[in-house]
Structure formats: structure tokens, C-alpha cells
Amino acid sequence: MIRLSFVLWAIMLVAWCAMRYPAMRRARRQKTRLDKRTPLDISLLTLCALGLAFMPIAWRAGLLGGLADRSHSPILVVAGVLTGAVFLWLFRRSHKDLGTNWSVTLEVREGHRLVTQGVYAHVRHPMYASFMLWGIAQALLIPNWIAGFAGLVAVLALYCVRQSREEAMMRETFGAEYDAYCVRTKRLVPGVF
Ligand code: SAH
Numbered sequence: 528m529i530r531l532s533f534v535l536w537a538i539m540l541v542a543w544c545a546m547r548y549p550a551m552r553r554a555r556r557q558k559t560r561l562d563k564r565t566p567l568d569i570s571l572l573t574l575c576a577l578g579l580a581f582m583p584i585a586w587r588a589g590l591l592g593g594l595a596d597r598s599h600s601p602i603l604v605v606a607g608v609l610t611g612a613v614f615l616w617l618f619r620r621s622h623k624d625l626g627t628n629w630s631v632t633l634e635v636r637e638g639h640r641l642v643t644q645g646v647y648a649h650v651r652h653p654m655y656a657s658f659m660l661w662g663i664a665q666a667l668l669i670p671n672w673i674a675g676f677a678g679l680v681a682v683l684a685l686y687c688v689r690q691s692r693e694e695a696m697m698r699e700t701f702g703a704e705y706d707a708y709c710v711r712t713k714r715l716v717p718g719v720f
Contacts, residue, residue, distance in 0.1 A: 529670060532604045533587050536668040539611045540580060543618065543661070550622055550629055557627055561635035563696050568632050571685040578681030579661060586674035599670035607667030614660035620646045621653040629654075633689065633696055641701045643708050649717040651708070652690065656715045658682045690714065 585591065622629060624645030628636060646653040662679030669675040697705045713720055 528599055528601065528604065532599065532607065532668040532670070533583070535604070535608055535611070536583055536665060539615065539661070539664060539668075542615055546615070546619055546622060551631070553627060554630055557630075558637040559630075559634045560637045560639065561696065561700065563633035563692065567688060571681070571688055572631065574681040575658070575678070575685055578677035578679075579658075579665065582674040582677040583665065583669045586669060586671045591671060591673060595672040597670050597672055597675075603667045603670075607664045610660055610667060611664035614657050614664055617646065617653055617657035617660065621657060625654070633693055635696065635700050639700065641697070641704055641708065647712075649712065650715055651694070651712050652686070652714050655682070655686050655690070659686070659715070 624647050625642055628639055628642055630636065650656060659679065659682055662676075662682045665678040666675040694705075694709070701708075
């Protein structure tokens, strides 16, 4: 079962890469109007790559030497697969809705438009919410406390640092339009938070 849940986790990672790659290529052609990227952003993105990709692979390769392994159960695997499916759906939807306005770090593009439709009609950070679901799916699928939770911890750190800076950048760019958008929407969970 450990092997199966690792394979399921790996399928989730490959599916994510397949969705992200075309957006990365497209983003390279977009011109930037405002760049708020800092070394801290780059460090947190690196931490996410370590937590969400490297750590489970290192655990499976035996680099943790059995440290912090936990018991596993089919219920956790099923819950992990379902959470992973919701993650991939939400990730794809938010990428589609953001379109060419997306960037991996905090940037405003030339001709940037404030997206308020699709999943963005309900929450302001659906893509970050999808990453949190990825972290939860990983914690359910990988039966090791360190490698399982490394992704979620990294994503939460990225979100805590970015959320207020991103909203300040959007407010600076879109002014009253963004304020009105904030009044109608929550950050991560529709109608709740
Ligand atoms: N926080 C959003 C987007 C993450 S991608 C989410 O979690 O879904 C980060 C980039 O998206 C930022 O650099 C910003 O330029 C852009 N962005 C964020 N919200 C946006 C919106 N509502 N409309 C257009 N661009 C947005």
C-alpha cells in the first residue's frame, strides 16, 4: 500500500507539472509592468519545491532512514486521492481563469486585468487554496510525519508572507476596483475565510 500511495502522489505531481508547464512558457513572453519579487519570494518558492516534490522522493529513496514513519491505512489513501483530485481541479480552474495575468512571483503584467470571474468570483486566492489541498493530499498519502507534512508547512509559509503583499500590490494597481472586489469575496474559503 505504501508503494501504491507513493505512485498516486507521483501521478499528482506529474499532472501538476503538465498543467503548469504551458503557463510557464506563456508567462515568459508576457512583459512585466511592476515587479515586487524579493529574495524572500524566491526562497519560499524553493522551500515549496523542496517540501512538495523533493521530500517525498527523498523519503521513498530511504534518505530519512525510517525516521518519523507513521502507520498507513486505506482510508487515508482514499482521502488523499479525493483531496488530490479537488486540488488538481481547482488548480486548473484558477490557471484558466487567471490566463495571461498569472505570474509565479509577485508581478503586474502590461495590460494586466483584474480577474473577478470564475473561481475568482468566490475567493481571491484559489490557486493558493489549491496548493494547500496539495499539501493536505501529500500528508494523507505519504506515511511519514516529516515528508508528509513538509509540503503543507512550506505552502502555509509562502501564503503567510505573500497574501498581504500581493493584496497591497493589487490595491496599488487597481485601486477602488480591487477594494470593491475584496468586499464581495473571501480569501480562501467561499463565504467563510
Ligand atoms: N493569489 C492568486 C493568484 C496567484 S498567482 C491565487 O491564489 O489564485 C500570483 C499573481 O497573480 C500575482 O502576481 C498577481 O499579479 C496575479 N493576480 C492575483 N489575483 C489576481 C486577480 N484577481 N486578477 C488578476 N491577477 C491576479
